[in-house]
Amino acid sequence: MQDFWNEKYQDTQYIYGKEPNSFFKEYLKSFNRKLKVLLPCDGEGRNAVFAASLGHEVTAFDYSASGREKALKLAETSNVNIDYYLSDALDFDYGSKDFDLIVFVFAHFPSDVRSMIHRSAAQALKPGGTVILEAFRPEQLKNTSGGPKNPNMLYTDVLC
Numbered sequence: 001m002q003d004f005w006n007e008k009y010q011d012t013q014y015i016y017g018k019e020p021n022s023f024f025k026e027y028l029k030s031f032n033r034k035l036k037v038l039l040p041c042d043g044e045g046r047n048a049v050f051a052a053s054l055g056h057e058v059t060a061f062d063y064s065a066s067g068r069e070k071a072l073k074l075a076e077t078s079n080v081n082i083d084y085y086l087s088d089a090l091d092f093d094y095g096s097k098d099f100d101l102i103v104f105v106f107a108h109f110p111s112d113v114r115s116m117i118h119r120s121a122a123q124a125l126k127p128g129g130t131v132i133l134e135a136f137r138p139e140q141l142k143n144t145s146g147g148p149k150n151p152n153m154l155y156t157d158v159l160c
Contacts, residue, residue, distance in 0.1 A: 002088075005064035009044055016043065018074060020050035021105045023134050028054060028101075035100040038124065040089050040117070041107035045071020045082065052080035059099075061085040061092050089117045094124035104133045108153040 008015055019025075024047050028037075037051045039060040044067050048060035052075065060082055062068055068086050075082045085092065090113055102121045109117055121131060135155045136147035148154060 002063050005043070005062070006066045009064050009066040009070055014044050014046065014070065014074070016046060018046055018049075020047045021134065024103055024105055024132070025050060027132060028056070036098065036126075038094070038099045038102045038121070040092065040102070040104055040121065042071065042084070042105075043067045045074050045084060047103065047105055048082045048084065049074050049078050049080055052082050053078060058082045059085070061087045061089075063088045089113075092120075094120045096123055097126050099124050100126055100129050102129070102131045104131070104135065106135060106147070107133075108135060108148045108155075110150075111152050 020028075028051060034055050034057065035051075036057045037059070039048050039051070039058065042048050042060040042062050043064065045060060048058045048071060052058045058081075060071065061084065062071070063086065065086055068084055071082070071084050075084070089107065089109065102125060104121075118131075125131065133155075138151055138154045138156060140147045140154065141149065141151065
């Protein structure tokens, strides 16, 4: 799977564009204070760069080296700083009670590891922190607009 994403992000074009995910954008704009934000599986960095442009302290990661490279380039051209790591979601050191907000945007995992990743992320939240998730459900399989084609990677329940 890592090779798939490295190849996909190898193109000079930003596969999902440079603008943030619309759900994330509207949600983040509702805050009037600065947050410490974690963005797992952030690909080419569009969401991390947007959050940093609003003044938030941003940590992001992905396991695609070409995605990370493009994310850092986007941050540089946007004049913002992000901490962006190369890591698998299972291996990332989420820390403990460090983040105000953790955002999974179309970060799909096989069901056997999904709960482990989400529990690690939840433990990284400060008291009162929030996890938001936008993901595909099995109903997406009948559409041609994207998303995993493996039903085991689609969401049918809550995070954990």
